[in-house]
Amino acid sequence: MATEDFRTYDVIVIGAGPVGENVADRTAAAGLSTVIVESELVGGECSYWACEPSKALLRPVLLRADAVHIPGIDPAVRNPLDAKAVLAHRDRMSADWKDDGQVEWLESVGVELLRGHGRLAGEREVSVETPDGETVRLRARHAVALCTGSRAALPTVPGIEDVRPWTSREATAAVAAPRRLAVVGAGVVGIEMATAWQSLGSHVTLLAREAGLLPRMEPFAGELVTERLREAGADVRFGVSVTAVRRVPAGQSDEVRVTLSDGGEVVADEILFATGRAPRSADIGLETVGLGPGEWVATDDSLTVTAVPGDWLYAVGDVNGRALFTHQGKYQARIAGAVIGARSRGERPSSGRWTPHSATADGAAVPGVVFTDPEIATVGLTAAMAESAGRDVEVVDYELGDLAGAQQYRPGYRGRARVVIDRDREVVVGATFVGPGVSELLYSATVAIAGEVPVERLWHAVPAFPTISEVWLRLLEARRDA
Structure with missing residues (x-):
């Protein structure tokens, strides 16, 4: 009886996005032979x-939103953006959807690339269907890491199959701005793409079934973004859901008709879910x-995947559902490696919080930036999250526009900062900043939370002085003087 041919490696990584690349980099650096399997573009x-x-x-x-407020800058910045030039810049930043540079990097760190669709085929085994129809069998001596990421989830809506809906992929790769765009969703992707394409x-x-944008964040974040979207000319509607969609044939107008739960209708050229x-x-x-x-x-x-015995299977990044951010997935990748x-x-991996082998930050200090106008930067818990978890917390707010540094950044600056302080431990457990340029405040907040720095x-x-980071002093003063 013929023995099936296997290619054997120490580690097999399925998925060559940023997470898979970082797992492979770390295992290769540890001296382990590593192969990474990818069915699309390396880089993910x-x-x-x-x-x-x-x-x-x-x-x-x-x-442009910052520049139009600064005295002395050419009034021409108020003109519409050159969409063609912006899209060309987008193409460059996406490497024109070619992965040559990423492939070269894998080679430079000693990771082998196998193109094809990888599937588990039992304990420590992976079957890869290559683009030319061959099947390659792989066996891992030590580990298989699933780094396959996530995809856009489309709702069940009558007619959705026929309207050629946009997801995040089409919204970021479109070759031209549609005259009318309907955006369904109150989360980060929806409001970022609404901000971009409106401009x-x-x-x-923008259609949201919720009562406000960004329902998982502090309420003022969504309120300030809503205000700016409407000022920019977007139609933002709350408390409505899509009950049906249909596309009028191209021979007529090739437009999408969107039926709403309140009986209304929106007409658009494209619709993003x-x-x-x-x-x-x-x-x-x-x-x-044995998994579903x-x-x-x-x-x-x-x-390590908890439902599979033997400590050989790992799930890293979005696929595990712990924290759906690229930077958080790369953090997990370094730990998994x-x-x-x-x-x-x-060796037995170290146990406990904040060790080299524990992704503690997934539950305590997950940072994120929403690149809207105004920007939103968050890390840790919101006040509502902390209170629902039974924590005794103190909430401290400060108007960012009162800072000299903020007024230097943009006259008429509008924004707000909030920190959530655990009274029992006297440490910050959450922070939210909303305003132009606040993404630069995020790392300091992340260090304060991950480092459990005492408020004192x-x-x-x-x-x-004068910088926006002065808000940290003002928050402490506001708490002291309350």
Whole structure:
């Protein structure tokens, strides 16, 4: 009987986005032979259809929003953006959807690339269907890491299959601004793309079934963004959902008719559904190791899959559902790589919070930026989250526009800062900043929370004047004087 041919490696990584690349980098650096399997472009969603192209679309929008308020700058900045030039910049930032540079980087760190669709095929085994129809069998001595990410989740709406809906991929890769764009969803993708395309010449109608934008953040964040979107000309509607969609045939007008729950109708040229994410786990062989296909793959803080015995299977990044941010997935990747390296040497990974082998920040200090006008920067818990968890917290607010540094940044600056302080431990557990340029405040807040810096110690972290970072001093003063 013929023996099936396997290619054997120490580590197999399925998915070559930023998360998979970082796992492979860490295991290769630990001296482990590593192969990474990818069915699309090396670099993944973030490089070509999410983080990079979306920020390339938004950066000119935010820069112009600041410039129009600054005395002495040419009034021409008030003119509409050159959409063609912005889209060309987006193309450059997305490497024109070519992954040559990413492939070269993998080679430089000693990671082998196998193009094709990878599926688990039992314990420590992976089957890869290559683009030319061959099947390659892989076996791992130590670990298999699932780094397949997430995808846009489309709702069940009558007619949706026929309207050629945009998801985040189409919204970031479109070759021209539609005259009218309907955006469905109150989350980050929806409001970022509404901000970008409204500024690039589309008339945007933003439809949210919730009572406000960004319902998982502090309420003032969504309120300030709503205000600016409406000032920019967008039609923002709350408390409505889409009950049906249909596209009029191209021979007529080729427009999308959107029926709403309140009986109204919106007419658009394109419709973007930004209604959440789902794991890319439906066709990666989870059933061969006793897991349910299409589900989030649960892990412990070492990123080891909890439902599979033997400490060989890892789920890293979006696919585990812990924190759906590229930077957080890369953080997990560094930890998973360290855990795999330790176990390969027969060592027991360190346990407990804030160790090299524990993704503690996933539950305590997850940072995020929403690149709208105004920007939103958040890390840790909101006041509502902390209170629902039974924490005794104190909430301190400050108007960012009262800072000299903010007025230097933009005359008429509007924004707000909030910190959530755990009274029992006297440490900051959450922070939210909303206003132009606040993304630069985020790392200091993340350090304060992850480092569990006592509030009394923060008095000795002196902010430079006049900068927006002076808000830290003003928040401490507001608390002292309350």
